[in-house]
Amino acid sequence: MTRSQLEHIIRAAGTIADDTDIVVIGSQAILGQFPDAPPNLLVSMEADVYPRNKPERSDLIDASIGEGSPFERTFGYYGYGVGPETAILPSGWEERLVLVESSNTLGIRGWCLEVHDLTISKLAAGRDKDLEFAAVAAGAGMADTHILRARLARTPLRPELEKAVVGRVSRLERGG
Numbered sequence: 413m414t415r416s417q418l419e420h421i422i423r424a425a426g427t428i429a430d431d432t433d434i435v436v437i438g439s440q441a442i443l444g445q446f447p448d449a450p451p452n453l454l455v456s457m458e459a460d461v462y463p464r465n466k467p468e469r470s471d472l473i474d475a476s477i478g479e480g481s482p483f484e485r486t487f488g489y490y491g492y493g494v495g496p497e498t499a500i501l502p503s504g505w506e507e508r509l510v511l512v513e514s515s516n517t518l519g520i521r522g523w524c525l526e527v528h529d530l531t532i533s534k535l536a537a538g539r540d541k542d543l544e545f546a547a548v549a550a551g552a553g554m555a556d557t558h559i560l561r562a563r564l565a566r567t568p569l570r571p572e573l574e575k576a577v578v579g580r581v582s583r584l585e586r587g588g
Contacts, residue, residue, distance in 0.1 A: 413440050413454050413489055415447040419516040421459045421491040424483065425473045426520030431463035435509070436524045437499045437533070438492070439545055442554075444510035444524025450552050453545060457489040460498065464523060467496055499533040501525070502563040531555040532563050535580045536573060543580065550584040557585045 418440055425434045438460030442449045458479065462470045474493030477483035484490035508529060512522035525533070531549050534542035549555040560581050569577060 413443065413457055413459065415443045415512075416516060417487070417489050418443045418459055419512060419514055419522065420487070421461060421477065421489070422512060422522035423517045423520050424477050425461045425463070425491050425493075426517075428472050428476045429463035429466055429469040431466045431469065432519065433464035433521050433523060434461050435464045435496070436461050436512075436522055437494065437496075437501075437530075439530070439534070439542075441510075441524035441530050442527065442549070444512045444522065445527050446554060449554070450548060452548050453552075457484075458492045459489075460492045460494045462494050462496060462498075469493075470495055499525075500536040500567060500569065501529050502532055502566040503568075504566065505529040527554050528556070528559045528563050531560060532567055532577075535560075535564075535577045536567065536569065538576065538580070546580070546584060551587070555584075557581055560584070 422434045426432055436459055439456050440459040442453050470493035473491050477491040479490055481490060508526040509523040510526055512524055527549060531546050534546045564577055
């Protein structure tokens, strides 16, 4: 996905949900802070989004521009309507959102997770693709492990998951 494609999804999602603020919480949120992110961070053709002021309208987004929709068949990418509870995030993440707004969003603001908050959510999810994303972000110097440790301390996790995420951050520090 490109930054322009993400902006298109933000514009479409905002129009569908009748909300001028769209939150992007999936991997493609990286495009907010890093419009020219490494290609291996941009392999997903979906953006996980929800209307910031009307999160209950996420289903409308999914039904209109989601996977298998005419939107996806036309453009080759899509918006996946999710809820604010979809990702495990450090406290204060809302204050660190990165604004995406351009002539392409037509007055609709996209709010993308900051890279460290995004990486914590990936490390907590723990799927192979999420761990690879975190490794690439850290390896490219986009995510600093010291900041990740500080954010991890502010992330509500079950003890066993917290232990796993601490180990994942340690692996990132060792370059793996």
